[in-house]
Amino acid sequence: MSSTVYQDEVIILKVKDWQTADKYAVCFSRAHGKVPFIAYGARYARTTGGRLIQPFALLDVQLYSGKRLDSLKTCELIALPQQLDIKQMAYASVIAEVTEALTEEHQPQEDVYELLVSAVNLLVRNNPRLVALSALCKLLVLTGFAPVYDVCVNCGKEVTGNTFFSVVQGGLICEDCHGGEELLFDSGARKMLEELLVLDFNDPQPFTVRGGDLMQLEQILYRFIVYQIDKPLKSLSFLAQLGL
Ligand SMILES: [Zn+2]
Secondary structure, three states: OOOOOEEEEEEEEEEEHHHHEEEEEEEEOOOOOEEEEEEEOOOOOOHHEEEEEOOOOOEEEEEEEOOEEEEEEEEEEEEEEEEEEOHHHHHHHHHHHHHHHHOOOOOOHHHHHHHHHHHHHHHHHHHHHHHHHHHHHHHHHHHHOOOOOEOOOOOOOOOOOOEEEEEOOOEEEEOOOOOOOEEOOHHHHHHHHHHHOOOOOOOOOOOOOOHHHHHHHHHHHHHHHHHOOOOOHHHEEEEEHHHE
16 A cells, blocks of 8 residues: 655644554644644654654654544654743644634635744743633634624624624624624724734733733634534633643
């Protein structure tokens, strides 16, 4: 049996043990999009490549393309992995889980790859909660899932002052259309969203964060994402367990 080998730069999103000696991983690659793959024998101590298959590792890999699943041929470190503390790890996991849920396999999207790499780098140096929220705002835009933020999604009117957010309708709701089911989305949280959408991960500029705005925006985005992917996010339960 012959199979094609391809090379790519990847960031690992998820790793699970597989059978007795293998690992199953999902990565996001620079040129091939999201790729799930098996690393055979990766749990044996003597397989050096296997040890590198860790969440958020940045690797140069060669993969065999398979009928159902690709498998690892070789891998090398691109950069030493970031040492993430548990809080940084928890927020990085949210980014990884949402990316996995919103993207299709083998659909190249280099801007998503760049976003993931720069987000994980920035998490270590900056407030991980804000970085994760910013990454999610950007991911929704890049994957085409972004809600309507600028006009009322119901009547199309431009909105000023206090507004609401409908998870089901996927966007802003003005005061006239507001029916009681929607979440509050006031001007502070909207301003913060604008800041997070344009935050430069390679050169982040400081901006003022009010705790109330942050909580409001987090609630809106997390509930919107869970509604879109139609299943709970495990990484959010983990954050809750940590009391974050
Ligand atoms: Zn309206």
